[in-house]
Amino acid sequence: MEKSICEQHEKLYAELDKFIEEIHADGSALIEVLHKAQQLFGHLPVEVQEYIAEKLNIPVSKVFGVVTFYSFFTMKPRGKHQIKVCLGTACYVKGADRLMDRFKEELGVEEDGVTKDGLFSLHGVRCLGACSMAPVVMIGENDFYGRVTPDEVPKIIRNYTK
Numbered sequence: 001m002e003k004s005i006c007e008q009h010e011k012l013y014a015e016l017d018k019f020i021e022e023i024h025a026d027g028s029a030l031i032e033v034l035h036k037a038q039q040l041f042g043h044l045p046v047e048v049q050e051y052i053a054e055k056l057n058i059p060v061s062k063v064f065g066v067v068t069f070y071s072f073f074t075m076k077p078r079g080k081h082q083i084k085v086c087l088g089t090a091c092y093v094k095g096a097d098r099l100m101d102r103f104k105e106e107l108g109v110e111e112d113g114v115t116k117d118g119l120f121s122l123h124g125v126r127c128l129g130a131c132s133m134a135p136v137v138m139i140g141e142n143d144f145y146g147r148v149t150p151d152e153v154p155k156i157i158r159n160y161t162k
């Protein structure tokens, strides 16, 4: 099992190498390279950041600075469908914490966790800008659910498991 994970990783690193060579990347192409790496690995763990720093001949601190600055980069694994439960004030007042608890229970994960099948990750986020529809949940970049009750959670999840 361990071997296959290593082999899989080797393949991903080889693909990243190929990309870096193709675009003749140096330090100025850092963001482009990070995008590619996140696409390949799903997230940007420290070892991948160190690898990129070495390849581009720049300090690891610079890579880390960019990864933590831009919200579209993540160091944590994410599921295929990212569930974002708004925990902003308006949503909180309308029971967002109970909603979050129900998602945790149904998915068997904690906040920022990923389900074993990799299908979902669960995140608490700040105001999504739709307070009048509180409490609000977003799945991926496009699916928006307003005035959600905890009892609707299983049905919402089922929309993505069919």
Ligand code: FES
Residues within 6 Å of the ligand: 086, 087, 088, 089, 090, 091, 092, 126, 127, 128, 129, 130, 131, 132, 134, 135, 136
């Ligand atoms: S507080 Fe949740 S959408 Fe504004």
